[in-house]
Amino acid sequence: MKTMLFRSFIELTNHRLTSSMLRCFSRSKLSKPLIKPFATTFQLKEFEMSKALSEYEHLHDLFIRELKPGVRVTDKEHQSMVSPVDGVLAQSGNLDNETLFHVKGQTYNIEEMLGTQEAAKPYQNGYYFILYLSPSHYHRIHSPVDGTIIRQWKLGALSYPVNDMGLRYGKKPLSRNYRLITEVKVDGKQLAIVKVGAMNINTIELTHEGNSLKKGEEMAYFSFGSTVVLLFEHGLISDVDLKENKEVMVGQKLANLDRKEETS
Structure with a gap:
């Protein structure tokens, strides 16, 4: 009821x-x-x-405010993957049964989130992070890695809230809300940065030009609180040691990437 x-x-x-x-x-x-x-x-x-x-x-x-220079410092370790946003690390873990994860009693399939089975295939048995932004957070999104943009696409239209109530009782908002997906190549493996719109002020604007990304570089902004889901191809992510429901900041190390020198 x-x-x-x-x-x-x-x-x-x-x-x-x-x-x-x-x-x-x-x-x-x-x-x-x-x-x-x-x-x-x-x-x-x-x-x-x-x-x-x-x-x-x-x-x-x-x-969509900007911050003073130097307020956020990006971790410089070559192996590090950093937070793309100020927010709360709501959840992270390995994908179950190749493509599934579970949030607040609801089961999500990344095929639905990314739009097709083909789009989801690189991330089967991979790793995911869910980062929630409240209205109090800085709303600009930065690249979590050095890499090359493969493609970007939009899915969905209207949006349910992505707060606790929305995740519990909404219609799977992380995979049905309006979302803008950026797919990035990192050392021959793939990372999907899924930017999920929030209810009513449902706007995600890209600010980055070109296909080359530098860790910590601004990519886009939300017009209100929302969520970023990071999907990693199996074997790309390692050494995750963070507690869920913990505040994180742009540029803060979240994990290591099993990186090699990038080749074309």
Whole structure:
């Protein structure tokens, strides 16, 4: 019953008109009076921001804020894989039965997440990370590795919330929400960076040009809190030693990659 009520409420409020209205409001000067209360409510760290709160023109400007140079330091070890976002490491582990993982009582199949069996094939029996961003977090996404972009594609349309309630009672939001997938070659193996949209302000914007990625380099931004799922081909990831539900920051080492010198 709780699941049915939650989904019914979301479906009544999560449609194009509502999303469009919220998007327009967040990008208008009408939202500026909400900047300070938003920052207070979510305990934003103004000392990290590239400009003062008073300089943001609207809420969207604050959502996609940049940080001061040097506030985040990217781990320089050649073998390290780093967090692409500020957020919470909600879960990580090996994929079960080649393509499955489980979150909050729901089973996800990466074939559904990536769109096709062919797209999922490189990640069978691989490893995954789920990184959740709340409205309080810095919303820009950075590359977790040095590598080469193979392709990028979009799937899904509307989005359920990706917070605890959404993951428990939504319709598998990590694999059905609007999402933008970037596939990266790392030493002949593959990594999929799945950027999952959040309810209503359902926008993911790419900021990176070209196919070459450097670890720590900015790739994109969310317009509101959301989730990043990292999928690693079997044998690419090792030495994961992090507790779940732990806060992580952009550039922080999450694991090691079994890297060799990259070849074309």
